Amino acid sequence: MTPSIQPIQNKDRVIFMDVLRGFAILGIFIANLGSGFSGFNEEANLTGPFLIPHADQQMRFLHHLFIEGKFYSIFSLLFGWGIAYQIKRGDDNNTNVIPMLYRRLFFMLLLGTFHLLIWPGDIVFFYALLGFILIPFRKYSNRTLLIFALTLILLPIVLYAVKAKWAWLNMPAELLSQTGVEVSKKLDGVSTEAEYEVWIQQANWWDILKSNIGGFFFRYSYLFFVSRIPKVLGVFLIGFVIGRSDFYTQINQHKKIIYWVIGIGCILGLPANYFLAYLMQYYGGDYWGLKIHGWYQTLVYALGVVPLALAYVGLLMLGFETSLGKRILTYLAPVGKMAFSNYIMQSLIGNFVFLHAGLGFTGQVGPVYYTLFGLMVFAFQVLISTFWLRYFHYGPFEWLWRSLTYWKPPPFRINKQ
Numbered sequence: 001m002t003p004s005i006q007p008i009q010n011k012d013r014v015i016f017m018d019v020l021r022g023f024a025i026l027g028i029f030i031a032n033l034g035s036g037f038s039g040f041n042e043e044a045n046l047t048g049p050f051l052i053p054h055a056d057q058q059m060r061f062l063h064h065l066f067i068e069g070k071f072y073s074i075f076s077l078l079f080g081w082g083i084a085y086q087i088k089r090g091d092d093n094n095t096n097v098i099p100m101l102y103r104r105l106f107f108m109l110l111l112g113t114f115h116l117l118i119w120p121g122d123i124v125f126f127y128a129l130l131g132f133i134l135i136p137f138r139k140y141s142n143r144t145l146l147i148f149a150l151t152l153i154l155l156p157i158v159l160y161a162v163k164a165k166w167a168w169l170n171m172p173a174e175l176l177s178q179t180g181v182e183v184s185k186k187l188d189g190v191s192t193e194a195e196y197e198v199w200i201q202q203a204n205w206w207d208i209l210k211s212n213i214g215g216f217f218f219r220y221s222y223l224f225f226v227s228r229i230p231k232v233l234g235v236f237l238i239g240f241v242i243g244r245s246d247f248y249t250q251i252n253q254h255k256k257i258i259y260w261v262i263g264i265g266c267i268l269g270l271p272a273n274y275f276l277a278y279l280m281q282y283y284g285g286d287y288w289g290l291k292i293h294g295w296y297q298t299l300v301y302a303l304g305v306v307p308l309a310l311a312y313v314g315l316l317m318l319g320f321e322t323s324l325g326k327r328i329l330t331y332l333a334p335v336g337k338m339a340f341s342n343y344i345m346q347s348l349i350g351n352f353v354f355l356h357a358g359l360g361f362t363g364q365v366g367p368v369y370y371t372l373f374g375l376m377v378f379a380f381q382v383l384i385s386t387f388w389l390r391y392f393h394y395g396p397f398e399w400l401w402r403s404l405t406y407w408k409p410p411p412f413r414i415n416k417q
Contacts, residue, residue, distance in 0.1 A: 014085070016248060016320050019329045020313065021078055021336030025381075027071025028123075029346045030374040034063055036121045037350035038370045039362035048364050056366035057281075063367060064277030066308075069301065072123060073309035076232045079127055080134060080239025087138060088244055098135065100405060105131040107404040111340070111397065119347035120215030124340070126223065126232070134236050142245055145237045152234030153306050156227035160298040164290040173224040180217030187214060201356045208357060225288075227298075235306060251317060258314045265311025272304025334385035335378070338395030342381050349377055390414070 034040060042057060083101065090097030105128045112125025137145060163169045185191045187210040190199050203211065223229065241247075247254055279287075279297040287294035319325035335342055352358035353373075354365070365373065388395065391414055394402065403409040 014248065015330065015333055016317070017078060017081065017085075018333040018336035018339075019320060020074060020316060021339045022332030022334070022382075023312075023316065023329075023336075024071045024074040024078065025335055025339055025342055025346075026332075026374070026378045027067050028075060028343075029350075029378065030063070030371055031067050031071060032119075032121055032346070033350065033370040033374050034060070034367060036119070037354045038365050039354060040366055040370065041363060042366075046363060050361070050365040050369040052366055052368050055368050059367035059371060061277050061281055063371075064280045065273050068273075068276065068280070069305035070309040070312060072232075073235050073306050074313060075123070076127070076235035077239035077242070077309070077313065079131070080236035080241075081243035082239075083131065083134060083236075084138075084240040084243025088246075101135060102132070104401070104405040105135075107401060110404075111401060115344060115347065116216050116219075117209055117212050118344070118351065120212045120219045122219075122347075124343070126220075126228075130229065130233050130236060133233060134240065137237060137240065138244075142241045145241050149234040149237035149241075152230040152237070154302050155230040155234075157295075157299050157302050159227045159230075160290070160295050164295065167290070170225065170290075173221045176217045176221035176224065180214045180221060183217060184211065184214035187211065200362070201360075203355075203357060205357050208351070208355060231302075231306075235309075238306075238310075248317065251321065255318075258317055262311045262314040262318075265307040265309075265314065269304045269308030269311055272300040273308055276300045276304055331382055331386075334389050335381050337389065338385045338398060340401065341395030341397040342385065344397060345381065346377065 040056075042053075042060065086097055086101060086104075090100075108128035108131070109125060112122055112128055115122040115124055137148070140148070159169075181191055184196075188199060188203070188207060190196045190211075199207075251258070276297060279293055279300065283293035283297070286292070287297050316329065320329050354360075354362045356362065385395070392412055393399070393410065393414060394412065399410065399412050
């Protein structure tokens, strides 16, 4: 009889993956503070104690240079790596894990739906959808997967150009956006940006929850417009190759590759991301208008974001191989082990601090201060995650997800005898 696959135990975990996941969660939160929670708008000419115009502009540039796209790319890499790890573990145990993986993705969809009602910028639902596409790729060789990955990562360059020439190709994004407008109109009576700005200042938590239903359509309109599907799927495939090939567990044999990845990532990625930051800072509107500077932005994004993200991963891999680096980086592991729970926590904190239904700091905090705020929240998560994992095997949402996936709740509390 074929043995059933069981949840991964602590002794079997690749600790570095948790470290990397914790690192990614930090960058994602800071990016989300800028793109969603804080409501910062440098063109609004607002003043206040948490707005520093010149310094905020410089910090915003640094975010575009070092954060924009890099941390969700690392998270995408880890997603593909994790899927491959599960499949390889099943193969080693002569177990077919594919049905379990489909169940896992299905319940990931449900949990992502819950998170979408809290924060329409959610990536969990999106990753689960693409996970169903990723699994069939397991039949291809590593070489083929890497060719697919490179093609998918560069594909947005072509897609942007053809959408600029033939506007009808952008119809999926426009249809989703219009659906969002209609849903928002029915649920909260808002149909324009100006109406929304007035409405959000008076909205309670129930109003916001209803509004986030319409926000789902705006979110996926955005994802289609920026061609996020091929970008993320391409990085999934790179992660899948890393996980399937045991690259990390044989790191001493692959150090030359890591040095090459870091070198190319810095030589290509840093200049490309500098131009990306410049274009986003000064020609951001051209991107949405499908103009030539928007295509330049797409070009440098495709050439720079993933290489620099991979350079980050390579540097952390080498750092984790040293005794000092391992001692320091291991502090991130508890946050990474509870990544989903911490991701939800970040959304709840962001909503409470910035929405008018909470403390109402929307538009009043610039990049300098919301970066400091993000670091403070993350430090708090390091502490609370470390404390939590002294008494529990998993974070609350990780435990729920595993319980649903395996049709059996794994042990939750740690029995100390």
